[in-house]
Amino acid sequence: MAASTGGLNRSRPTTAHAIEATGLSAGFGGREVLQDVSLTLKAGEILCMIGHNGAGKSTLLRVLFGLHRPSTGGMRVFGETPSNYTPAALGAAGVALVPEGRGVFPDLTVEEIFGLALWSAGVPKSGQRERIDEVLDVLPRIKEFRGRRAGTLSGGQQQMVSIGRALLTRPRALLLDEPSIGLAPKLFQDLIRPIAALRESRGMAILLVEQNVREAFAVSDRVLVMRSGKFIFEGAPSELDDHAKLMELF
Amino acid sequence: MLFLQLLLNGLQTGAIYALTAAGFALIFGATKIFHVAHGTAFTIAGYVFLFAWGAGWPSWLGVLASIAAAMVFGIVMERLVYRPIQRHEGSFFTVFVAAFGVSIVVQNIIGMIAGRGFATVDTPLSFSAEILPEIFVAPMLWISLATAGVLFVALTLFLTRHPAGVALRALAQNPDLIRTYGLSSNGLSVLAFAIGSALAAPAAIVTAMTTGLNEAIGHHVMLISIAATIVGGIGSLRGAALAGMMLGIAESLALTVVDTQWAEAVSFLVLFGFIIFRPAGIFGVTQTR
Numbered sequence: 204m205a206a207s208t209g210g211l212n213r214s215r216p217t218t219a220h221a222i223e224a225t226g227l228s229a230g231f232g233g234r235e236v237l238q239d240v241s242l243t244l245k246a247g248e249i250l251c252m253i254g255h256n257g258a259g260k261s262t263l264l265r266v267l268f269g270l271h272r273p274s275t276g277g278m279r280v281f282g283e284t285p286s287n288y289t290p291a292a293l294g295a296a297g298v299a300l301v302p303e304g305r306g307v308f309p310d311l312t313v314e315e316i317f318g319l320a321l322w323s324a325g326v327p328k329s330g331q332r333e334r335i336d337e338v339l340d341v342l343p344r345i346k347e348f349r350g351r352r353a354g355t356l357s358g359g360q361q362q363m364v365s366i367g368r369a370l371l372t373r374p375r376a377l378l379l380d381e382p383s384i385g386l387a388p389k390l391f392q393d394l395i396r397p398i399a400a401l402r403e404s405r406g407m408a409i410l411l412v413e414q415n416v417r418e419a420f421a422v423s424d425r426v427l428v429m430r431s432g433k434f435i436f437e438g439a440p441s442e443l444d445d446h447a448k449l450m451e452l453f
Numbered sequence: 454m455l456f457l458q459l460l461l462n463g464l465q466t467g468a469i470y471a472l473t474a475a476g477f478a479l480i481f482g483a484t485k486i487f488h489v490a491h492g493t494a495f496t497i498a499g500y501v502f503l504f505a506w507g508a509g510w511p512s513w514l515g516v517l518a519s520i521a522a523a524m525v526f527g528i529v530m531e532r533l534v535y536r537p538i539q540r541h542e543g544s545f546f547t548v549f550v551a552a553f554g555v556s557i558v559v560q561n562i563i564g565m566i567a568g569r570g571f572a573t574v575d576t577p578l579s580f581s582a583e584i585l586p587e588i589f590v591a592p593m594l595w596i597s598l599a600t601a602g603v604l605f606v607a608l609t610l611f612l613t614r615h616p617a618g619v620a621l622r623a624l625a626q627n628p629d630l631i632r633t634y635g636l637s638s639n640g641l642s643v644l645a646f647a648i649g650s651a652l653a654a655p656a657a658i659v660t661a662m663t664t665g666l667n668e669a670i671g672h673h674v675m676l677i678s679i680a681a682t683i684v685g686g687i688g689s690l691r692g693a694a695l696a697g698m699m700l701g702i703a704e705s706l707a708l709t710v711v712d713t714q715w716a717e718a719v720s721f722l723v724l725f726g727f728i729i730f731r732p733a734g735i736f737g738v739t740q741t742r
Contacts, residue, residue: 268633270632270633290632290633290634290635291635291636291637294635295635300633302630302633306630306633308622308623308626308627308630309626310622310626311619311622311623311626315619318616318619319616319619319620319623319634319636320634321616322616322617322620323616323620323634323635323636324635368634372635
């Protein structure tokens, strides 16, 4: 990024915590997937969340972004309680979600996807060029396929577009749901490193749900391990260097 | 000469079908709701224009009132009929019966208020003049073709250039993902119903000024819209509009070989032909849902 803090909304109050969620429970069809989960995402940190399939990681991200209503609990975003728990309200509060899978519409071009994101975020026409340039500074390869339909792009390119779309909203807390799925390790490194660098340049907090533990730990400050809807471990990535301990937790 | 005359008549009918089919296809494509009451929006719009004309309103006001009435009906159906059914995960059959029930109720109410039988707007624009030997054309032909053309181009520009139109295309592809972008799928669904229903109004006005309306005309319009959507390729607006035009022309040209009462059946013969030989339709689009 040309301006290191260009993405920050300086008028907002600063706080040590990007997201503070307490006592969240949520489920589907009578089955409780999250059980009284509390989580703190500190401003400017990368928090990695791992766990086996069905542990509740994606559900937690959906709850944190207002896509799924919790049965109990609440949250504060940058020290404030959101006006309501909808994606629009949480997006306005500075949260963005890159969903699991390819978060793009296959029949839309990359430019249309970016235009849609800017419109939904209420960015005026006059400010859109600057936002797009900011994203292209972070993910310059998008320039090569801006005019193409997302459905014709490779998995890595689609993931890049999905993340770029989220960055257009200048989030202060980015929720990434398994961005490495279907990507070669090298490709994932190329993708995650510039995003992780935004922690330094913008003070952006990142909650990273990943199965690719090695690469995720390399950029993370803290790790949470989830099992059956509860956190069973919290600590530094180095504490899980011991492979046996990691396997035990899984 | 008879062929040319029937072709011109078919173009006018086709323009009406193209508009209603494009509206139905827009609603179905974006929301996946099988809006069987789309023909009722057409009927309401037509009778509102008839009322406005009879009451001596300026024609532009009648057109606006007609468009507004169609939009309000579409929005009311989305909010009060389809959304509650979807909230309770009602089946396709529930949606179909509910919409069909509403259309029957509205048909009877219109019959009670406006009387049964055909009603037309008497205007010089409907009077035919001989433009070539034995070829008679009314100004309404050119008006209906121009209206359909302009509205289709405007709709296409809206869907490709305006973010709200792009959002409707996105909704058609993945309604869950649209929420991740911070957009409301419910709000976009209302927009699809408003625009799709509005497209029925000009078609209804042209019909009121040419062949006339009766309270049951919506059923025919709805069936043609569904046929055109399938023939054009589900998910394709240009396909629906083109198929609507084709069906209008086919109905008219069929009069060279069949009696008038069989003309409507021709649309469905075309439909069956497509179902058997080209089930994806003219511009078949692979569905992502």
